[in-house]
Amino acid sequence: xxxxxxxxxxxxxxxAKLLTLAESQDAGFLHASSILFQHSGKGFRIGxxxxxxxxxSTLTAKLALAFRALDKTVAIIAVDPSSPFxxxxxxxxxxxMRELSGDKGIFIRSMASRGALGGIARTTADAAMVFDAAGFxxxxxxxxxxxxxxxxxxxxxxxxxxxxxxxxxxxxxxIKAGILEIADxxxxxxxxxxxxxxxxxxxxxxxxxxxxHAFRHHSDVETTGSHAPVKEDEGWQVPxxxxxxxxxxxxxxVREAILSHQTYLLENGYxxxxxxxxxxxxxxxxxxxxxxxxxxxMHSEAEQADLxxxxxxxxxxxxxxxLKQVESE
Amino acid sequence: xxxxxxxxxxxxxxxAKLLTLAESQDAGFLHASSILFQHSGKGFRIGxxxxxxxxxSTLTAKLALAFRALDKTVAIIAVDPSSPFxxxxxxxxxxxMRELSGDKGIFIRSMASRGALGGIARTTADAAMVFDAAGFxxxxxxxxxxxxxxxxxxxxxxxxxxxxxxxxxxxxxxIKAGILEIADxxxxxxxxxxxxxxxxxxxxxxxxxxxxHAFRHHSDVETTGSHAPVKEDEGWQVPxxxxxxxxxxxxxxVREAILSHQTYLLENGYxxxxxxxxxxxxxxxxxxxxxxxxxxxMHSEAEQADLxxxxxxxxxxxxxxxLKQVESE
Numbered sequence: 001x002x003x004x005x006x007x008x009x010x011x012x013x014x015x016a017k018l019l020t021l022a023e024s025q026d027a028g029f030l031h032a033s034s035i036l037f038q039h040s041g042k043g044f045r046i047g048x049x050x051x052x053x054x055x056x057s058t059l060t061a062k063l064a065l066a067f068r069a070l071d072k073t074v075a076i077i078a079v080d081p082s083s084p085f086x087x088x089x090x091x092x093x094x095x096x097m098r099e100l101s102g103d104k105g106i107f108i109r110s111m112a113s114r115g116a117l118g119g120i121a122r123t124t125a126d127a128a129m130v131f132d133a134a135g136f137x138x139x140x141x142x143x144x145x146x147x148x149x150x151x152x153x154x155x156x157x158x159x160x161x162x163x164x165x166x167x168x169x170x171x172x173x174x175i176k177a178g179i180l181e182i183a184d185x186x187x188x189x190x191x192x193x194x195x196x197x198x199x200x201x202x203x204x205x206x207x208x209x210x211x212x213h214a215f216r217h218h219s220d221v222e223t224t225g226s227h228a229p230v231k232e233d234e235g236w237q238v239p240x241x242x243x244x245x246x247x248x249x250x251x252x253x254v255r256e257a258i259l260s261h262q263t264y265l266l267e268n269g270y271x272x273x274x275x276x277x278x279x280x281x282x283x284x285x286x287x288x289x290x291x292x293x294x295x296x297x298m299h300s301e302a303e304q305a306d307l308x309x310x311x312x313x314x315x316x317x318x319x320x321x322x323l324k325q326v327e328s329e
Numbered sequence: 330x331x332x333x334x335x336x337x338x339x340x341x342x343x344x345a346k347l348l349t350l351a352e353s354q355d356a357g358f359l360h361a362s363s364i365l366f367q368h369s370g371k372g373f374r375i376g377x378x379x380x381x382x383x384x385x386s387t388l389t390a391k392l393a394l395a396f397r398a399l400d401k402t403v404a405i406i407a408v409d410p411s412s413p414f415x416x417x418x419x420x421x422x423x424x425x426m427r428e429l430s431g432d433k434g435i436f437i438r439s440m441a442s443r444g445a446l447g448g449i450a451r452t453t454a455d456a457a458m459v460f461d462a463a464g465f466x467x468x469x470x471x472x473x474x475x476x477x478x479x480x481x482x483x484x485x486x487x488x489x490x491x492x493x494x495x496x497x498x499x500x501x502x503x504i505k506a507g508i509l510e511i512a513d514x515x516x517x518x519x520x521x522x523x524x525x526x527x528x529x530x531x532x533x534x535x536x537x538x539x540x541x542h543a544f545r546h547h548s549d550v551e552t553t554g555s556h557a558p559v560k561e562d563e564g565w566q567v568p569x570x571x572x573x574x575x576x577x578x579x580x581x582x583v584r585e586a587i588l589s590h591q592t593y594l595l596e597n598g599y600x601x602x603x604x605x606x607x608x609x610x611x612x613x614x615x616x617x618x619x620x621x622x623x624x625x626x627m628h629s630e631a632e633q634a635d636l637x638x639x640x641x642x643x644x645x646x647x648x649x650x651x652l653k654q655v656e657s658e
Contacts, residue, residue, distance in 0.1 A: 037646035291620035317366035322615035
């Protein structure tokens with residue numbers, strides 16, 4: 001596999017081609033994946049999630065630069081149609097992203113999420129594997145944190161950053177209801193906006209309510225906000241950090257918190273635990289899809305149309321029709 | 330099936346029990362579904378989607394009341410961890426939701442989205458079928474509009490409302506990038522907030538850019554904003570409507586726009602087209618899951634552990650391991 005060998009040597013064109021194969025779940029990628037997989041497992045995967053409006057794309061870009069300052073290579077996977085990485089944002093944002101271009105140590109790829117029903121996690125995982133095998137030290141995966149996708153991102157990465165911003169009112173509730181559970185690091189971006197203290201307090205109180213923990217100061221990292229609730233079950237203290245990504249404020253503490261979390265995972269055996277969880281998750285995602293594709297290949301258009309007709313005429317429910325198919329395999 | 334018969338007669342306890350079976354994808358539900366399915370197909374399914382902070386839960390509640398004023402029965406399915414329907418919101422919101430309680434013509438159910446990897450669309454569809462079979466006229470499905478979930482909601486409903494609110498900056502971009510494509514009706518809620526005109530203009534210009542259409546006035550419904558971009562491919566003019574749901578402003582025009590869309594779907598043959606698409610989507614979701622469950626049942630814990638070990642030791646990639654499983658069926 002010339003293409004794979006080139007990608008393993010960090011050839012950007014080869015990487016780009018493999019990413020396209022991954023995104024389209026091309027049969028050629030399946031072949032490439034066996035070699036890529038053997039060379040993967042070293043990259044540090046970091047999920048960055050948060051609602052639109054929190055400035056998480058800017059934060060992602062600035063964090064990439066902060067890691068570059070440590071001479072680490074950085075890949076960015078944007079799984080968010082609103083991300084400037086995907087061309088979905090305003091011109092100003094796209095221009096800011098240019099800070100990243102021209103640097104051979106940075107590779108940015110946006111993944112189409114639209115139309116890829118059930119397939120986003122799979123294609124994202126495959127893209128991460130390409131970057132991992134190509135030797136990128138840091139793989140940042142930016143995703144909208146809402147509903148299902150945040151559960152999936154937690155399954156795909158080592159460290160989850162949840163990005164919040166002041167003044168979005170109800171948004172705190174979103175965090176309260178679920179996103180907190182997957183956060184390893186909480187970032188309040190746009191910390192120059194009014195209401196930052198209220199947001200910080202709301203986050204702490206939400207955390208407090210859900211975890212029933214006392215708050216302690218977090219000593220490992222310098223926090224601009226000085227509070228750090230304890231994630232008792234794992235022993236990791238989730239820091240709450242303030243940033244103003246647009247003007248480069250507070251980014252080093254976030255970078256250091258991420259690296260502290262990596263050390264924590266490695267020292268306590270959680271790193272390999274997370275790797276195992278992720279690989280099983282990836283396997284199961286592929287399994288569902290391949291069984292489905294196999295079923296499609298085994299049934300002609302005419303056969304499928306006939307089955308659908310039974311469905312449309314309400315002779316059989318979707319559940320039962322599916323069950324019959326599985327049982328007749 | 331006593332339980333099913335009771336639910337068909339709108340027995341609330343029976344409905345609640347079936348919803349629980351649907352949510353847990355209990356084997357008992359598979360049995361119930363064949364009868365429920367035969368009695369479904371009449372309910373009008375409406376998706377309400379938008380980012381946290383747009384006030385879509387309040388809008389959903391008020392819309393339910395607006396439909397009640399027409400003596401229509403309303404079911405609400407909240408697929409959003411931040412929704413007050415799910416208990417995820419602030420106390421004030423939950424109290425507002427009490428306006429809905431005590432009315433036999435309203436049934437509210439929140440679906441757990443956390444942990445239900447890949448299963449939200451399936452359980453939501455099944456819950457909608459229960460309500461449909463039980464005779465609810467209107468089924469409102471509230472979901473966070475971000476990433477994958479908005480594609481799925483579009484597959485599950487007849488009409489999609491996208492809720493926006495002024496002043497969330499980047500959020501417009503989210504809409505620009507994708508949500509617009511699935512919108513049948515656009516609502517700018519919290520229209521008393523500063524920036525409403527800017528949001529309206531941004532929505533129109535986003536629509537204009539993506540669709541390259543001229544704007545025409547929409548004559549069927551009274552719009553508080555007076556603009557309505559044309560969705561040329563289907564002939565439906567997507568109205569952009571302003572509401573202040575909290576103080577009951579602008580809700581009747583939204584309700585009427587929804588009913589106009591229903592008429593439009595029915596008169597142009599799109600209603601049954603959407604039903605067919607939905608049933609195929611539901612079938613495929615069940616198919617993927619059942620194949621996966623079948624595989625799990627066919628392999629003992631020990632066998633699975635052995636396969637996982639090959640994965641963890643990087644002897645085989647997740648893709649190939651999945652392919653081997655499918656090929657050996």
